[in-house]
Amino acid sequence: MANVELINVNKKYPNGYHAVKNVNLNIANKEFMVFVGPSGCGKTTTLRMIAGLEEVTEGQIFIGDKLVNDVSPKDRNIAMVFQNYALYPHMTVYDNMAFGLKLSKTPKEEIKERIDWASEILGIKELLKRKPKQLSGGQRQRVALGRAIVRKPQVFLMDEPLSNLDAKLRVQMRSELIKLHKDLETTFIYVTHDQTEAMTMGSRICVMNDGEIQQVDDPRVIYNAPANLFVAGFIGAPQMNFFDGTLIEGNSLDVYGIRYELPENLKKAVKEKGKNDSKVIVGIRPEDVYLTDEEGLKSKVEFTELLGSDLNVYFNIDGKQYILRTEHSVNLRMGDYINIKFNEAKLHLFDIETKKSLIY
Numbered sequence: 001m002a003n004v005e006l007i008n009v010n011k012k013y014p015n016g017y018h019a020v021k022n023v024n025l026n027i028a029n030k031e032f033m034v035f036v037g038p039s040g041c042g043k044t045t046t047l048r049m050i051a052g053l054e055e056v057t058e059g060q061i062f063i064g065d066k067l068v069n070d071v072s073p074k075d076r077n078i079a080m081v082f083q084n085y086a087l088y089p090h091m092t093v094y095d096n097m098a099f100g101l102k103l104s105k106t107p108k109e110e111i112k113e114r115i116d117w118a119s120e121i122l123g124i125k126e127l128l129k130r131k132p133k134q135l136s137g138g139q140r141q142r143v144a145l146g147r148a149i150v151r152k153p154q155v156f157l158m159d160e161p162l163s164n165l166d167a168k169l170r171v172q173m174r175s176e177l178i179k180l181h182k183d184l185e186t187t188f189i190y191v192t193h194d195q196t197e198a199m200t201m202g203s204r205i206c207v208m209n210d211g212e213i214q215q216v217d218d219p220r221v222i223y224n225a226p227a228n229l230f231v232a233g234f235i236g237a238p239q240m241n242f243f244d245g246t247l248i249e250g251n252s253l254d255v256y257g258i259r260y261e262l263p264e265n266l267k268k269a270v271k272e273k274g275k276n277d278s279k280v281i282v283g284i285r286p287e288d289v290y291l292t293d294e295e296g297l298k299s300k301v302e303f304t305e306l307l308g309s310d311l312n313v314y315f316n317i318d319g320k321q322y323i324l325r326t327e328h329s330v331n332l333r334m335g336d337y338i339n340i341k342f343n344e345a346k347l348h349l350f351d352i353e354t355k356k357s358l359i360y
């Protein structure tokens, strides 16, 4: 068990590409940290540097109290689970799980004990004699996890381990991984581009973009108080809506002629930042836009999406598409006119220059 600390970590590939920029992050012992961000943002490179599979160009990585920059992967006491499982096809499940332990000269009896323990936790006891090709995708993924668990590492590193599974199995494995993390009481670092996976699994989420950390926090904070426009747009499905707005005397906000009284925390932030009468980018999540019979922003329904309990309504204003989420029982069709308003308590305001949230 160990914490993992990255101090000013940079990665420049030999072709000069600066893939990871000044990353500072302290991942606590036993934490479930999820790196999330769009393709190419540097998540895998960061994970591979922690694993020792990629050299650190600049900066320091500590696992526990030990500086590991020059420590080989096998001596870092970590285990990594990859997207493609990387099981040996000619070996049984048992031998796949035993392989690393045999290499490190673990006594036979202990290997057996650890495999019994891990296969019990993962529910793969009855599969031990099979070869990987005789397993389903979900079973293979469990074996890959088993092979990592038996080594009893200080830190688990996982790179999109569920992306080869179908949607249903992915959801099931998500909760199994959460349980596994609880049972093992070990530090997990998990890479995904899927924000739902990040939100549901992480005790903290590290959102990355273009090689840089954008925000690190509890999933709820990331969702309710995104630090900038990128995080606001990346986390949440469907995406947050963005409108142009104008602040009025630091107390209210105008969006397309509709006035909103700002909640106290925003009034304070606006005044502190000296933005009393500035133009801002207004963020509002689909569930915080509501239909009203009173005065509101008029728009036309482009199409609707029924999701069982909810209805997503796509509407257009000035050629830009927006979305609101309402109850499934609302009867709306393409071409219908709607009046909408925002829930004032849920407004997000971003600086038009820096794209940062005004509350940070």
Ligand code: ATP
Pocket (backbone or CB within 6 Å): 013, 014, 015, 017, 019, 037, 038, 039, 040, 041, 042, 043, 044, 045, 046, 193
């Ligand atoms: P994905 O979700 O697609 O795996 P990622 O966030 O994990 O994306 P990385 O694999 O860390 O991204 O890659 C970060 C950037 O570094 C990308 O732009 C990638 O093209 C680049 N990159 C990765 N490996 C190399 C390499 N060996 N040489 C040069 N550039 C590389």
